[in-house]
Each structure stands twice: as structure tokens, then as C-alpha cells.
Amino acid sequence: MAKHHVTATVNGDAVEFLCETEETLLDCLRDQLGLIGTKEGCSTGDCGACSVTVDGRLVCSCLMLGVEANGKSVATIEGMAQGDVLHPLQRKFIEHAALQCGICTPGFLVAAKSLLEKSPNPSETEVRYWLAGNLCRCTGYDKIVRAVLDAAAEMRGA
């Protein structure tokens, strides 16, 4: 069967790619666009390693088809830093050692950024609930939650 032609915006850039019907957005990002920062941990929407935003909404890119991204705006971990300046969340993750092996980190960062866009002053509980869809097996969640709260405070200018 012929492949689908998809045009979308990824991290602010216009992109186009061809994909099979059954290819997920995750496959397309990684295999067609070379954006390997988005990770595949489970393919069932359980681990959150593949988190991206689509038109501002946080999604597991393993649960969405590539063709569904047509005409949409996708943001991945690769678009988070501005030039050579890390996003406050990225910096705080490093400072708080909120990562160990790092495989879950892009997903956590994308999810956390999405939270702070909606809720610039989240409570700890809110952070924990929002990040409940992202699994980490190395550090536990405490440092991650602290890093998010610290980044939120800095971004608010507190």
C-alpha cells in the first residue's frame, strides 16, 4: 500500500514525511525524522518515555498514529532548549540529579513542561499526579518532583 504523506510542525519547523498506516507517531519521530530523544519503553502508553505534546496536549506518541499528526504541531524533547540555553526544567533536573540512567528523562521533562504551561505554581501533589504516567526505575520520583517544583519557582521569578 502506498505510504501516507504527512505535513506537520515539529518543534516549530515545518516537516513532511511518508509513513505506513500502522506506524505510530513515535516511530515516525524516531525513524523518519531522526528525533531519537523520544523513547520507546512499552508501546502501550504505560511508561511515558515517549511523551510529546501535540497542539499543546500531552500525549504518549506510541498511542497515536503518525498520520494523525497531519496538520498538527508536535513538540519533543529536542525542542526544549533554546539555542544553547537549557530550559529551566532541564537545568534543574541536572542540578537535583533527577536522572540516573536517563531513559525516562525526556518523557518526564516534556510532561513537566506541559504541566507548568497549564499550572505555573503546582503543589507537590499536583506534580506527582501529573507525572504519574511517567515511570522511572532508577532514582525514584522524589528528586524529579523537587526539580520540577524548583524549576516552577524559578520560572515564576520566585
Add this chain to the structure above:
Amino acid sequence: MQEKVREPGSEFKWVGTRPDRPDGADKVTGRARFGADLAMAGQIVGKVLRSPHPHARIRSIDTIAAEKLAGVKAVVTAKDFKDQPSEFIPAGEMMINYRDVVRSVMAREKALYEGHPIAAVAATSTAIAKQALKLIKVDYEVLPHVIDVVEAMQPGAPLLDEGMFTAGVEPAPKTPSNVAKRVEFVLGDVAAGFKQADVVVERSFTTKPVHQGYIEPHACIASVSEDGQADLWVTTQGHWIVRAHCARLLGWDISKIRVTASEIGGGFGGKTVVYLEPVALALAKKAGRPVKMVMTREEVFRASGPTSGAHVRVKIGARKDGRIVAAEAELKYQAGAFPGSPVQPGAMCAYAPYDLENVKVVGYDVVTNRPKVAAYRAPGGPISEFAVESVIDEIAGKIGMDPIELRLKNAAKQGTKAAYGPKFGPIGMIATLEAAKAHAHWRTPLGKNQGRGVASGFWFNIGGETAVSLSLNEDGTLALTAGTPDIGGLRASLCMMAAEELGVPMDKIRVAIGDTNSLGYNFLTGGSRSTFSSGMATVEAAREVIKESCKRAAKLWELPEDAVEYKDGAVRPAGPNAGKHNPMTLKEIAGIAGKTGGPIAGYSRINAAGAAPSLATHVCDVEVDPETGRVWVVRYTAIQDAG
């Protein structure tokens, strides 16, 4: 700005601080490349056909239709791997047998678990590879299976290996069974001990074959040139181990294979063995194209090793004064499809935290129709210790003694002879118990529906073969290369140690994990060995750089070598006859390296000795919701004797 914690009065400048990790920026930006993240020109996709049956004899495999499918470039089965003789070799904290590894990588006579690899294909797309798998015809004779450890030990249980006669039993059994091995550790006389007991508690425990659950599935990409030189990129805890296993299974010289360890997305012991790697190499050789193989999460759970599920019986007798007079344990550990559960370390750990006169621990290594178990965070230890510690808490309750006091009365200390053989050196068991007793947690009142448990634990830790290189760059900065995959911050630790020795800032050192061609043999990351062993080698390599730098300055200054010293990042004249020379920094030394003898580098090759066991005491409060049965942890205090 982050907190840079240093202990007051510390003799160290870098060690003990909390610098940004060298791998941090790459990991927060998505740059870090894990097992599935490398692409090679012309790469194709490898997929594995797995047994739908937990136990079946393989009568035949017909791959002709799959091979003929357009887009299929290679198909492999067990025929592509030479059979191996039975021979146990150390692999981390576990032992492996190549006869079993070759069968684990590709089923030969039988499929031994649901998910056991039967064949593999490489094709130009995932869709074609999957279609090709469906075209492979396998004629199975389905056999009865057994997945429970106790049932597997029963007479008449389905036999996984008709040639398996329990080792470690005298006289040797005449009939085969699923029990691969019996181990026993005995101290004193437990029967006599139980006669002195005022209280005896006997309990049985069942544990599940819990999977390590690393977020990154197994993944690799293999490329084999027409001249037989192979490159393998893989997520692993030990790329030298992967190289050795692949060379052995494929019958290639080790020199033909260069393995690069990708960033590793968690392992916890589970990435100390090979699954896809020899298959990817075999497919790549046949196809003449790079082959990338990535397990799905489903494949990880179906076909890679969890820890053992187990059945454990513990019987402990104590006097009213709290002295344990007899301690017995029987451990039945699932090995999965092939022998080699961690029952031996489990048996060794069971009573290791205690100084006891009468101990008997018996362990059984039992095969079942499940994936072969793999190492998992102190393999075997938590299973037996969970059972023992639960019974010790119950004994404390029965004699009305504080459970920490009870443990203190029986704690192992320097000079204690452990049931598994050695006499302990200086260990911190008592210190962890005293710290737990002194901690505010122990005095915190419990709320409604809350309970408190305490447990102590023991693990060995290992050293092993390690090589590290440290090169002085032309501008005086440094390149540090280690060979133990960095699973949790190794690069930061090594960088701090090198900076400490050399007296230079950490950011002057670029640290990397080298491929198998860049260093001598490195044993894998496991057993808490990588910071210990690669750290020791890093310090040695740094001292070699210092020694050589001194030699070069001495040459320039026309002084004997002992008339110069290295201090605060510079070589200086030392002693009364050294004369006046301006100190030479590493930058200046690097500048004269060429004309004083060539590049300066340290290269340490060691078999790190002196790893000490670690002991721990943890206190945990949980709360139960009596309506829903939900249990959650409300307070947890961990006290570690880190060795």
C-alpha cells in the same frame, strides 16, 4: 546554583561534592544515544519468532517460504549456532553455561518457555519481517509443562532436561529431575540448638519471579563487513562479556568483534547476559547489511530473565533472653529454563548478618518452563533475607523483645564465622542497628492502621578485572576512558576521583566509556563493582600521569626524578638541591610532552581486590486501608554500611 556539599574538614576537594554529572546535558536534551538510538546506512530490521508453547519438542523448522518473501535478507535458526559443551563460567554475580546460552539464544531440541526464540529474520522493514515470521513453519510436539517451583520438584513432574541429575547430592541420583543442584551450608548442630530454644517459629514464604523492569528494552545494531570484521552497538552492563559470548557462540575470533556500549536505560542485573546480540551478528553476516534488533516490552517480559520466583521455609529457635540458638532455611529457587538460579548467594546471605552457632541452609536450583532468570539487585539475597527477617521479627514479638535489640544480641561482627565459610573482617552490622535504634523513626508513634517492620541485610560486592586509560591532551586537559558501562553515575564518580588525584577542575576531564578495542578486558558493571574497580584503576592511571609528568619536568630541569614533586596540579622542584624552577602546570607539561619523550598517558590494568561486604538495617512503616486492603509506605529509613 546548586548546592556543593562538602563535609567540613574533608581531605578531599572533589570527592564528596555534588557536581553536575558529565552525562547530564545529553540526557536532558535527548542527545544521549541508547541501544535503539543508533542508525547505520543500509540497516535492516531483525525480528524473532518465539515459541507459543511453554514446553515443546521441535520436530522441524521450515524457513523456505520466509526466505523467499521479497524484502527478507536473512533467516537464522539454531543451525546457525554451533552447539557448545557444558561448561560453567562466571558472569557477574551469576554463573553461565555455554551449552545453555546457545539454547537460550535459539531453541535447539526443545522450546522451554513461552517466548523462547525459535528463529529470526532480517528484512527491509518491520512489516516484512513480521510477515516473514508468520511464514516460518514449526512442527512442535507439545509437552506438559511446569512453572511452579514446588511442583517442578515433585516426582513425575514434566522434565525439562531428561539428562539432568541433581548435582551436590551423595550418592548421585539415578533418576533425572528438574533439580539441577543442591547446596548446603552448615554450622554447628541445628537439632541440638532447637532443643535449647524457648520459642521456635517456622514459616513458609512464596516470592514471585519479579522482572527488573528496566525502561529501555534490549536493543542492538550489528554490522559485519565482508572481511569478517564486526561492529556491535548494544545496551549492556558489560560489552566485553557480550563480545566474549558472541565470539564463542558464533565461533569467531574475539578480535573480529568490536562492541560499543550505548547509554544504558537501566539494567539492574538484567543486562548481564546476551539475547539478541549473537542473533543480530549472525543475521548481519548472512544479509551483508547492518541489522537492528529491538525487543518490544512484551518480548522483554516474555523472554528475558527476571529474578527467581521461590519457595522458602525458615525455622528459627531462640531463648527468652533473645539469643538465637538454631536457624534453618530451605530455599527452592526457580532457575527458569536453564540451571543457574541465584540460590547459592541466597543461601549464603540468609543468615549472614548474624553470629550464630547452629545454622543449616539448604538450597535447590530448579528448572521450570519460564525464561532463564537473570541477576537482579543482589541476586538471590532479598528472597532468603525477606523470609529470615520476617521470622526474626516474629520471634521478637513472641519473646516480647525489641526487634532491634534481638538483632543486636545476635549481630555478626569482626571475627564472626559466617555459615557460608569466611570470617568477617571489620563490618558494620552493629553500627547499622545502633543507628536504627538511635534514629527518630524508631521512636515515632505509629498511627491508626499502621505497622512497623525492621530488617537487616547482607551482600558481598565484588572487584574484578578492570582497565582504565587517562591521556594528557595537548593543551593540558585530560581524556579518561573506562570500560564498565555507566549505569548510574559512574562517569561523574571517576571524573571526581581523577580531578582529586590530579588537582585539576573536573571540567578539564572528558570522561567516556570506551569500546572493547579501546582498553584491555573489563568485567561487567554489576555487584557494585564499577565505581570501586574502575575508580581504583582511575586513581592508578592518574598517578601514572603524575609520575610521568614529574619525569618530563625533571628531564627539562636536568634534575633527578626524586627532586621533583607534583602538588596542586603542577610539577614543582622539591628538596634542597632542586634549585629554583617555576612550577609547571599540566598545560605546560603537555606542551613539552613531544620533545621529552612523546604522549603522556596513564593506563591501569588491575584485578581489583578488597571489596568488602555491605550490611544494612532498614525500618519501614506501612499503613493499611482496612476497607480496600491498599497498603502504602508512610515512613522508610535506610541505614547502609557501605563497606
